[in-house]
Amino acid sequence: MAASPAEISAGIFAQHRGLLTGVAYRVLSSVSDAEDAVQDAWLRWSKVDHAGIKDPRAYLVRVTTRVALDRLRRRKAQREDYYGEWLPEPMLTGLDVAAQVELTESISTALLVILETLSPLERAVFVLRETFTFSYAEIAEMLDRSEPAVRQLARRARSHVSERRPRFEPDAQAKEEITDRFFAATMDGDLAGLMAVLAPDVTVMSDSGGKARAPLRPVIGPDNVARFFVAIAQRLLPDQQARVVELNGSPGLVVTAGGVAIAAGTLAIEEGVVRYIYLVVNPEKLRGLGRLD
Numbered sequence: 001m002a003a004s005p006a007e008i009s010a011g012i013f014a015q016h017r018g019l020l021t022g023v024a025y026r027v028l029s030s031v032s033d034a035e036d037a038v039q040d041a042w043l044r045w046s047k048v049d050h051a052g053i054k055d056p057r058a059y060l061v062r063v064t065t066r067v068a069l070d071r072l073r074r075r076k077a078q079r080e081d082y083y084g085e086w087l088p089e090p091m092l093t094g095l096d097v098a099a100q101v102e103l104t105e106s107i108s109t110a111l112l113v114i115l116e117t118l119s120p121l122e123r124a125v126f127v128l129r130e131t132f133t134f135s136y137a138e139i140a141e142m143l144d145r146s147e148p149a150v151r152q153l154a155r156r157a158r159s160h161v162s163e164r165r166p167r168f169e170p171d172a173q174a175k176e177e178i179t180d181r182f183f184a185a186t187m188d189g190d191l192a193g194l195m196a197v198l199a200p201d202v203t204v205m206s207d208s209g210g211k212a213r214a215p216l217r218p219v220i221g222p223d224n225v226a227r228f229f230v231a232i233a234q235r236l237l238p239d240q241q242a243r244v245v246e247l248n249g250s251p252g253l254v255v256t257a258g259g260v261a262i263a264a265g266t267l268a269i270e271e272g273v274v275r276y277i278y279l280v281v282n283p284e285k286l287r288g289l290g291r292l293d
Contacts, residue, residue: 031288
């Protein structure tokens with residue numbers, strides 16, 4: 001029995017859902033917002049006349065990107081009232097993502113933090129060009145801009161990101177080893193061992209959104225950071241568990257209570273030591289992690 005037009009439409013969308021979610025997450029740094037953007041794209045796709053669409057992939061990316069941009073612009077306006085630091089929403093990733101180095105790096109928390117400093121259009125162009133390798137002509141059509149304008153946005157975005165990115169990215173094995181050392185020293189209360197893997201200017205940035213306890217200002221320096229994490233480990237309750245998981249393409253740390261994440265941390269490792277620690281405790285930003293039993 002031949003598939004109905006509705007089934008064909010749903011099949012085409014399902015084929016590209018992973019790509020659309022990837023684009024939306026990199027533009028928005030939020031699992032929940034990305035899922036909402038993709039859902040909006042599906043609603044528009046389900047109502048459009050498909051006969052006139054020659055390239056469904058490009059059409060769907062265009063719709064999703066524009067929806068994500070609208071959400072990003074609204075969020076930037078709302079950020080003025082956000083309580084404390086704002087950090088990207090952590091995302092659980094697996095080996096299928098980690099095997100693709102360029103995709104792994106494009107969802108690292110450190111890079112997403114940098115992308116937050118771009119304008120919405122610069123960010124969209126950077127994601128579409130640098131991660132998903134769309135041509136300038138394709139991006140121009142998606143964003144309803146001229147090709148020269150897109151090229152200029154891409155140059156500005158690349159320059160801004162390259163200025164702030166670390167020169168030397170550690171490989172996956174080094175990240176795993178340093179994260180394991182960090183975790184073991186933290187759980188053992190080994191201040192000296194913990195300080196040994198921290199950079200002299202190590203900085204912890206915490207995002208609570210005013211909905212959980214966390215430092216309002218960055219915690220800076222090996223001694224302060226080591227004592228901060230050891231104190232957290234010592235205060236864990238019987239139903240709380242800390243573990244190493246893969247977040248945003250690299251080993252990260254999650255604390256759960258009854259299987260529900262109450263804190264998630266990612267480490268930015270440079271030259272063999274931890275330079276930044278991004279700690280999210282805002283419960284709204286941890287929902288996307290689901291249950292971690």
